[in-house]
Amino acid sequence: MTPIIRHVLRSLGRTGLVLALTISAILISILLDTLFAKLLGLALDLHRDVMMIILIAGLTTPILSWYLVGLLLRVDVMEREMTQLASIDSLTSVYNRGYFYKKSLTALSSKASLKKSGVSAFFVLDLDDFKQINDQHGHLCGDQALVVFAEVLRSIFHYPNVVARLGGDEFAVLLCNATEAEVASFAQSVLDRVRNAALVTEQGTVNFTASIGVATFQGQGEQVFEKAFQTADKALYEVKRAGRDGYKIQAVDQ
Ligand SMILES: Nc1nc2c(ncn2[C@@H]2O[C@H](COP(=O)(O)OP(=O)(O)OP(=O)(O)O)[C@@H](O)[C@H]2O)c(=O)[nH]1
Numbered sequence: 693m694t695p696i697i698r699h700v701l702r703s704l705g706r707t708g709l710v711l712a713l714t715i716s717a718i719l720i721s722i723l724l725d726t727l728f729a730k731l732l733g734l735a736l737d738l739h740r741d742v743m744m745i746i747l748i749a750g751l752t753t754p755i756l757s758w759y760l761v762g763l764l765l766r767v768d769v770m771e772r773e774m775t776q777l778a779s780i781d782s783l784t785s786v787y788n789r790g791y792f793y794k795k796s797l798t799a800l801s802s803k804a805s806l807k808k809s810g811v812s813a814f815f816v817l818d819l820d821d822f823k824q825i826n827d828q829h830g831h832l833c834g835d836q837a838l839v840v841f842a843e844v845l846r847s848i849f850h851y852p853n854v855v856a857r858l859g860g861d862e863f864a865v866l867l868c869n870a871t872e873a874e875v876a877s878f879a880q881s882v883l884d885r886v887r888n889a890a891l892v893t894e895q896g897t898v899n900f901t902a903s904i905g906v907a908t909f910q911g912q913g914e915q916v917f918e919k920a921f922q923t924a925d926k927a928l929y930e931v932k933r934a935g936r937d938g939y940k941i942q943a944v945d946q
Contacts, residue, residue, distance in 0.1 A: 693767055701764055710757045717753040721745040781857040783835060784842035792856030793917070796866040799852055800912035810869040811908045813941075814920035816928045817845070817882065820901045820936040822861040829893050836891050837861075837900055844885045848878060864924075872908065872941075879904050879939035887937070903931040904939035919944050 693701075704712060725741050728734075779791035787795060800812060819825070819841060826834040838861060845855045845863060854866040867878060882904060890897040905928025907920040927940040 693764070693771060697764070698768060698771075701761070701768055706758070706761050706765060709761050710754050713757040713761075714750060714753040717749040718746055721749050781842075784839055784857050786842045786846065786863070787854060787856035789856060789858045792854060792858070792864055792866075795854045795856075797912070797914065797917060799854055799866060799868055800917065802852070802868075810871055811875070811910055812920075813865075813867040813870055813875045813878075814907045814909070814917070814924045815865040815867065815879070815882075816858075816905045816921070816924040817841075817863045817865065818903055818928060818932070819861040819886075820903055820932075822900075825898065825900060829891075829895065829898055833891055833893050833898060834861075837898075840889050840891065841886060841902065844882060844889060848881050848885065864921075875906060875908060875941055876939075879906055879941065883937065883939060901937035903928055903936045905929070905931060906939060906941040907944050908941060909944035916944070 701709065722742055722745055725745060726738075729741075779787055779795075781788045819837060822834065822837070825837055838857070841861075841863065842855070842857065845865060849855050849865050849867060852868060856864050858864050867875065870878070883902060886900065886902045890899050905924040905926065907923035907927065909916055909920045909923075923942050923944045927942045931938045931940050
């Protein structure tokens with residue numbers, strides 16, 4: 693479905709669109725009737741013709757368009773569901789890896805992002821000893837930890853920042869137009885919120901922590917983005933090596 697049709701459909705709704713189509717059909721019919729009468733040199737009985745047109749177009753258009761608009765609405769819902777399935781991680785409801793790249797590249801090249809003077813920051817976030825949570829408390833508890841982690845990220849990073857699950861217990865965030873101090877404060881907030889988020893299990897509560905690697909950079913494009921990913925990954929590795937439950941911010945060597 694084209695974006696224009698989708699926009700009209702969503703803004704007018706079924707009743708509005710049927711009404712608009714019926715009025716348009718009546719007006720167009722009157723216009724054509726007048727035009728043909730003039731072209732063919734026929735005497736125009738406007739009153740009778742208009743009554744006829746209102747009767748025919750006014751009856752047939754709503755019935756036909758009600759059905760057609762209904763079909764279009766169903767297609768619109770299906771398209772929305774398909775887009776969601778293709779872009780959202782089903783467990784945590786944040787973006788999936790593929791959509792994250794696409795969305796991030798768009799966010800970086802947006803006018804608002806290019807105009808401002810701050811830096812962009814690529815966060816790679818990973819739960820600590822997640823395998824142990826799975827092994828000791830079961831995979832359902834592990835899943836719960838992933839959902840809670842995603843909720844923490846979503847509550848800290850709002851639109852237009854992009855939050856995604858890259859796979860397993862690894863998540864990523866693209867933060868646009870932030871100061872260095874804000875980047876550090878966001879990272880610290882994530883660590884604090886995760887540390888305080890206890891999972892409730894039959895054996896009691898389970899606490900967990902996360903490690904974060906952050907790459908700060910300026911500019912846009914796939915190459916810059918790829919470099920930022922590598923830098924953040926390296927920083928994450930260093931945090932893990934240093935004992936976990938921390939963050940490291942590294943500027944991308946540009
Ligand atoms: N419950 C659950 N576990 C998953 C899922 N996807 C991957 N895993 C598990 O996540 C674990 C990932 O562990 P790793 O990241 O390699 O290691 P870790 O134990 O977190 O250790 P560090 O990252 O070094 O702190 C593996 O045991 C996977 O089986 C999932 O969707 N649900």
